Amino acid sequence: MTAKTSTRTGKGAKGKAKETSANDSDGRGANAQPFVFLPPPSAEALSVADPLNEQGELVCTAETTLAPEQLLELYRWLQLTRLVEERLVNLYRQTKVVGGVFRSLGQEATAVGTAYALAPGDFISPLIRDLGAVLVKGIRPRDIFAQYMAKAWGPSEGRDLNIHFGDVGKGFIGPISHLGDMIPVMTGIVLAARMQKKDTLAVAYIGDGGMSTGAFHEGLNFAAVQRLPLVIVAEHNWYAYSTPTSKQTAVANLADKAAGYGIPGYVVDGNDVVACYEVMKRATEFARGGGGAVIVEAKTYRRKGHAEHDDQRYIPEGELEHWERRDPVDRYQRHLISNGHATQEKLDEITASVRREIEEDSAWAESSPLPDAEKAAYNVFDNSIVPPAFRPKLFGGN
C-alpha cells in the first residue's frame, strides 16, 4: 500500500477521519450523505404548443428551414402514404390481400417528417405504421402492393409480408414482428458503418409497446455505451394492439426513458409534419456529431385498430373524434394554404399525380403471378452451397 492509498476512504482508512476530495477514485465528496434519494421523473406528460393560424385553426409549426418545394414534397409523401393504405384496404376487402392490413391513419406525419430529415446513406428500420418512412426512403408503392398480395414480384417473392423485407442499397431494413429486435440490429448497422468509416446514421422506429421488450433495452444500452449515431423514434400512439400506454410503462413520456441510458430525448407533436422534420434534423445532427444515441418521442395517436379486423372496442368514447380534429394531413393542408405556401389547386394536382402512381403500381402488382409452390424450398441457405429444402421423397422414390 502506498501513502496515497491510505488517504482514501475504504479499507486503508481504518475508521479514522477521512480526508476525501472530489477526484477520489470512488467519487465521494467531503459532505457525502449516507444515502441519496433520486426522485422519479415528473408524472406530467410533456406537451408542446399547438400552432394556430389567423382563423384560430390548428396548423403546423411555422419555424422551418424547409424550402417551398420541400414543403410540397412533404405533402406528396403524406398523401401517398394515406392513399396507398386506402388502396390496400380496398384490395383487402376484395380478398386480394391474403394477410392483415395495418393502417397508420393519424400517424403519417411522424413517419414522413422524421424520414424526410435523413441523408440518402442513412438507414431506417420502420414499424408497420411507418409506411411513410418506407416510401420516403425510396421503396415504391408497387413493392408494397405486391408484398401485401403475396405476389412473386414482391421483394420477398411471397415469403414474407407487408414491409417485412429490406433494401440495403436504399437504407431500408424491414422489421420483424419481434419489434424490439430491430434496436440491436440497427445498432449493428452503425457499429459496422463506423468500422467502414462511413458517415451513416440509423433510425429505429419503435412504439410504446416495443419499448417494453428486453431487446430494446439491450440494443439502446449498447448503442449509448458505444456513442453510436442511433436515433430512436418512439411513437407514442397510445395503444399496443388493445393495451394502453398506461399498462405498458410507468413513465409519463417515452422520452423519460432516455435518462436510463445516459442519453438525451426530445418530445415532439407527432401530428405536425414540419415539427417532426425539424426535431429530427436536430436529433440527427446531435447523433452524427458524436453525441451518440438519442430518443425522439412523437406524441401521436393510432386512429385505426391494430389491423383491419380490430373493432377498437377498448377505445374510450370521444377519443377518436378528438384525434380526428388533429388529423396530420388535413392540418398540413390548412398550414400550406393559410401560410401561402400552396393553393388548393396545386395540392389537388399533387394528389391527382399520387393517385395516378397508385393506380399504375397497384395494376402492376395485381398483374404479378403468385409464386411457384416449389420456390418455398429455396433460399434457406445460399443454394450454391446447400441445396434447396424440397419435400423429401419417401424411400428414395419419385
Place this chain on the structure above:
Amino acid sequence: MSTATRKEHKSNRPARGGIVTFVEAIRQGIWEEMERDASVFLIGEDVGAYGGAFKVTDGLLDEFGDERVVDTPISEAAIVGAACGAALMGMRPVAEFQFIDFISPAFDMLTNYAAKCRYRWGAGIAAVFRGPCGAGVHSGPFHSLNAESFFLNTAGLKMVEPSTAYDAKGLIKAAIRDPDPVLFFEHKKLYRLPRLREEIPEEDFIVEIGKARTRREGRDLSIITFGAQVLTALDAAEELEREGLDVEVIDLRTLAPMDREAILTSARKTSKVLILHEASRTGGIGGEIAATVAEEAFEWLDAPVVRVASTDTPVPYSPPLEEYHLPQVKDVLEAARKLAAY
C-alpha cells in the same frame, strides 16, 4: 483517472500451424481470418483486454484495436443483433457467447432474425456465433449446456462442433467465410486437453462445413457422435476391439446441415447403429439421426438404432452426480455389447 491497467500484458501473435492445443487452433484460425479480411471483427463480453473467459481471443485487442475487438455490455441479444446488423453492412462478425448457456437470451435474435433473413429477403447473415459448450468440468446447471437441439428445428442456422485441433481451425475459418449464420460450439473440456495436441499445417486450410469424418473404420457397429463424445467413442471402440468387435466411429463435425450420406453409408456398412451425444436424451439430436437411419436404411439394419446420451435432468454440479448424468465409456460399452449380441 488513469487508463493504465493493473497488469501489463501482451500476448504474441500465434504461430502459423505447428503443434497446438484445441484452443490455440481456434485462436490461430480467428487471428488469420482477421489478418486476411478487414471485415472480420469480434464482438462479445470480456473478449478484449481479458481475452475471453477461456482466452480464445487473447491478444487480438492489442493486434487489431478496439474497433475490431468489441467488448459489450452483458447483453446477448445486443451482441447477436448487432452482429446481424453489421453482417447486413458487409462485415463478417465473430460473436462470442461467454458460455453457450448464455445463448438463451439471444434465442429470438438467432431463430427469428439471423436464421430467417436470407429466406425472407435474400440477405444472408454471414456471421459466426461461437462459444464454449459442454459438461464434465463440474460447472453446474448454467455453464455446461449443449444447445444444438434447441436450434435443430430452426431452418437457416448452420451448426458446427469440432473434436480435433485440425478440424477446429479448419472449421472456424470455414465458418467465418460462410455466407450464412453458423453456430460454432467448442467443447470446453477439449480446449487444453493434452490428448488433442497435434501438428497442424502452416499453410491456410479450411474444413468444409457439412461433412462428417470417419475417425475409425469398422465393420461390426457404427457409433455416430461429435464433440467431446468422440473421445468417449474412440475409448470405447478400443476396448471393444479387444473383445473382438470392430467399431466404426463417425464424427459428424457439422450438426446442421447434417451429413446424412455419411451416416447412411456407415449404417448400411455395419448394420448396427449407436448414437452418442452429450445433451439430454429426450428431444436430442440423436432422435433425428435415428429417424434418418430408420427411414433410409431400414433394410440394412440388423438391430434397433440405440441412443446413449445424458439423462433427462439439468447438468448437476457434484462430480458423482455429473458423472451419472453424462454418458460414460462404460455406458457405451454396455450398449455396444447388447447391440452386437442382438
